[in-house]
Amino acid sequence: MNYVERLDSIESKPYLFSYRRCPYAMRARMALVESNIDFDLYEISLRNKPHEMLAISSKGTVPILKLNQLVLDESLDIMKWAYKNSNSSKSLSLKLEDKEVADKLIALNDGKFKESLDCYKYFERYPDRSMREYRESCYFFLDILEKRLQVTPYLIGSKRTFLDICIFPFIRQFMNVDKIWFDNSKYKKTRKWLDSLIGSVLFKKIMEKPNYS
Numbered sequence: 001m002n003y004v005e006r007l008d009s010i011e012s013k014p015y016l017f018s019y020r021r022c023p024y025a026m027r028a029r030m031a032l033v034e035s036n037i038d039f040d041l042y043e044i045s046l047r048n049k050p051h052e053m054l055a056i057s058s059k060g061t062v063p064i065l066k067l068n069q070l071v072l073d074e075s076l077d078i079m080k081w082a083y084k085n086s087n088s089s090k091s092l093s094l095k096l097e098d099k100e101v102a103d104k105l106i107a108l109n110d111g112k113f114k115e116s117l118d119c120y121k122y123f124e125r126y127p128d129r130s131m132r133e134y135r136e137s138c139y140f141f142l143d144i145l146e147k148r149l150q151v152t153p154y155l156i157g158s159k160r161t162f163l164d165i166c167i168f169p170f171i172r173q174f175m176n177v178d179k180i181w182f183d184n185s186k187y188k189k190t191r192k193w194l195d196s197l198i199g200s201v202l203f204k205k206i207m208e209k210p211n212y213s
């Protein structure tokens, strides 16, 4: 079966265009797996995006979820869809005040923090400032997380929620830029939180290498 035939034959099953190491795609896969949604995964190369993917969303970013006529090309929309259509007991429902906190933190993460993180990660491309300065420009967000994690093991309370899944792939990227620095930093609770998410069965599952037979 070729690629197109494979897609056609499973039209009633959702499929996800994904890139294993993309933090947006990670959070989408985590939400789908946590919700026990049966889906097919198409690992793409960002340098050579498949026509089938560009045909359903010209934006050219992953993740993209396709289910019959529905195309979701924003990771947060995919996550919300997954929890809404969940086949597990996990749900999206957060208390109103928690939802407000979650929305604010996600907006900061996806906005100012992600911009600062990209400069820190690719500091060689941005010679205006030093790597250390770019790292410092990320502290504003880490300080917020650390403060919350000093009170509870997850960002909202004692259990992993939507919010942890949304944010942690980006903090993991931050850690991986200079792991020794991070391990010796003041962000001890954040480090512990990351350990618990990285060590989770859910994360291990979504990081398995796709195996097309």
Ligand SMILES: N[C@@H](CCC(=O)N[C@@H](CS)C(=O)NCC(=O)O)C(=O)O
Pocket: 019, 021, 022, 023, 024, 025, 046, 060, 061, 062, 063, 073, 074, 075, 076
């Ligand atoms: N707002 C989008 C952002 C997705 C995004 O930027 N994904 C990156 C990969 S991490 C991408 O596909 N970039 C396109 C490219 O590199 O060509 C979402 O939340 O899904």
